[in-house]
Amino acid sequence: MAEFSLDLTEEQRDLRDWVHGFAAEVVRPAAAEWDAREETPWPVIQEAAKVGLYGFEFLATCWADPTGLSLPIASEELFWGDAGIGLSIFGTSLAVAAIYGAGTPDQLVEWVPQCFGDVGSPAVAAFCTSEPEAGSDVGAMRTRAVYDEATDEWVLTGQKAYATNGGIAGVHVVTASVDPTLGSRGQAAFVVPPGTPGLAATRKLRKLGLRASHTADVFLDGVRVPGRCLLGGRDALLQRLDRARSGQRATGQAAMRTFELSRPTVGAQALGVARAAYEYALDYAKDRVQFGRPIIENQAVAFALADMRTEIDAARLLVWRASWMGRNNRPFTAGEGSMSKLKAGEVAVSVTEKAVQLLGGAGFLRDHPVERWYRDAKIYTIFEGTSEIQRLVISRAISGMQIR
Numbered sequence: 354m355a356e357f358s359l360d361l362t363e364e365q366r367d368l369r370d371w372v373h374g375f376a377a378e379v380v381r382p383a384a385a386e387w388d389a390r391e392e393t394p395w396p397v398i399q400e401a402a403k404v405g406l407y408g409f410e411f412l413a414t415c416w417a418d419p420t421g422l423s424l425p426i427a428s429e430e431l432f433w434g435d436a437g438i439g440l441s442i443f444g445t446s447l448a449v450a451a452i453y454g455a456g457t458p459d460q461l462v463e464w465v466p467q468c469f470g471d472v473g474s475p476a477v478a479a480f481c482t483s484e485p486e487a488g489s490d491v492g493a494m495r496t497r498a499v500y501d502e503a504t505d506e507w508v509l510t511g512q513k514a515y516a517t518n519g520g521i522a523g524v525h526v527v528t529a530s531v532d533p534t535l536g537s538r539g540q541a542a543f544v545v546p547p548g549t550p551g552l553a554a555t556r557k558l559r560k561l562g563l564r565a566s567h568t569a570d571v572f573l574d575g576v577r578v579p580g581r582c583l584l585g586g587r588d589a590l591l592q593r594l595d596r597a598r599s600g601q602r603a604t605g606q607a608a609m610r611t612f613e614l615s616r617p618t619v620g621a622q623a624l625g626v627a628r629a630a631y632e633y634a635l636d637y638a639k640d641r642v643q644f645g646r647p648i649i650e651n652q653a654v655a656f657a658l659a660d661m662r663t664e665i666d667a668a669r670l671l672v673w674r675a676s677w678m679g680r681n682n683r684p685f686t687a688g689e690g691s692m693s694k695l696k697a698g699e700v701a702v703s704v705t706e707k708a709v710q711l712l713g714g715a716g717f718l719r720d721h722p723v724e725r726w727y728r729d730a731k732i733y734t735i736f737e738g739t740s741e742i743q744r745l746v747i748s749r750a751i752s753g754m755q756i757r
């Protein structure tokens with residue numbers, strides 16, 4: 354067993370510095386423009402693909418890190434540059450992670466490259482699970498998948514809500530119910546290949562923040578996909594349904610583990626936004642003079658900054674712990690993945706709010722990026738499980754009881 358250390362390895366430091374350089378030189382200078390345009394920043398995605406920050410190889414290298422820290426480190430740096438552009442670049446990994454987690458090796462080889470497209474002309478992918486009537490309550494999903502024996506096709510019908518990259522994606526990974534009587538245990542995930550008829554995104558959603566990231570409702574009107582698009586394959590699905598129907602214990606542990614694994618990375622994104630705002634406010638407080646001295650010389654201001662930094666560092670330790678646990682197959686007995694996302698999301702909201710306050714009137718203007726960070730931070734208490742849902746997971750884990 355390796356000696357305990359919080360020192361980053363040389364590879365991790367190199368990764369951090371490389372992603373930070375890209376965020377500082379390419380992402381941050383473009384952030385205000387794409388936020389105002391409310392459009393997907395294709396040129397920035399293309400640049401990310403060119404330098405090797407967008408593609409399966411990059412993700413696979415991060416996943417291979419035995420400490421589990423590479424992805425949170427890279428995420429924090431990229432989202433320090435900008436969360437909207439960051440999500441445009443990393444949003445595809447949601448779909449890729451679903452294929453990686455549920456798909457067979459053949460499916461991985463077939464679909465993952467299509468998620469990213471080519472370096473010269475990158476594509477994005479979407480992971481569509483939320484629905485108008487099924488957000489936090491995933492078991493209430495209404496989208497149906499029906500197998501057509503005659504053609505060996507699955508037919509998908511329903512509506513998905515809030516899909517990041519919905520409609521502009523090539524590959525859409527869509528979850529659907531194959532047996533509604535089984536709730537979330539009767540669901541499966543399907544790849545909808547690029548250009549499949551019947552899938553449409555009619556409304557691009559206008560948002561408080563993350564405006565450079567495309568979000569849309571997705572409609573599935575009798576979408577036919579080949580049998581090989583069912584992630585994991587039909588035999589595995591039928592076995593899983595049989596187990597559920599015969600009342601065997603839920604594989605809920607496995608599903609829960611998938612969420613617990615992805616949550617620290619989302620927490621790391623929130624940390625990037627929080628750190629950007631904290632650093633900006635610290636510099637501003639050293640420069641801004643009132644009453645004949647820099648405002649940071651007032652304890653009220655300095656203590657606020659001290660709290661911001663302490664909260665960010667505390668959240669990062671939770672993110673790193675959960676990432677390490679996930680990578681090293683430690684059981685999440687107290688909802689440690691949820692803890693990391695809960696804390697980091699709430700820290701991002703409170704730190705960006707304090708940063709606006711420390712800039713005074715300037716904080717309220719679009720002349721400074723803190724107003725954008727303040728808008729962007731709010732998503733981190735909402736998507737990938739709201740703060741209330743994270744608390745539910747933690748309280749169930751620590752109590753062993755069905756807290757509602």
Ligand SMILES: Cc1cc2nc3c(=O)[nH]c(=O)nc-3n(C[C@H](O)[C@H](O)[C@H](O)COP(=O)(O)OP(=O)(O)OC[C@H]3O[C@@H](n4cnc5c(N)ncnc54)[C@H](O)[C@@H]3O)c2cc1C
Nearest residue numbers: 480481482483488489515516517735736737738739741742
């Ligand atoms: C910008 C953006 C991008 C997104 N990207 C994607 C994506 O790519 N793919 C995707 O599938 N989804 C995506 N989502 C959807 C997101 O995951 C959901 O919005 C989120 O899970 C919450 O669901 P909801 O909006 O239906 O809220 P609801 O579930 O309706 O919740 C409303 C409120 O009730 C609370 N609540 C609900 N149930 C309980 C309970 N049992 N106990 C206590 N409180 C409760 C919630 O915490 C919340 O405060 C995205 C959303 C946004 C805004």
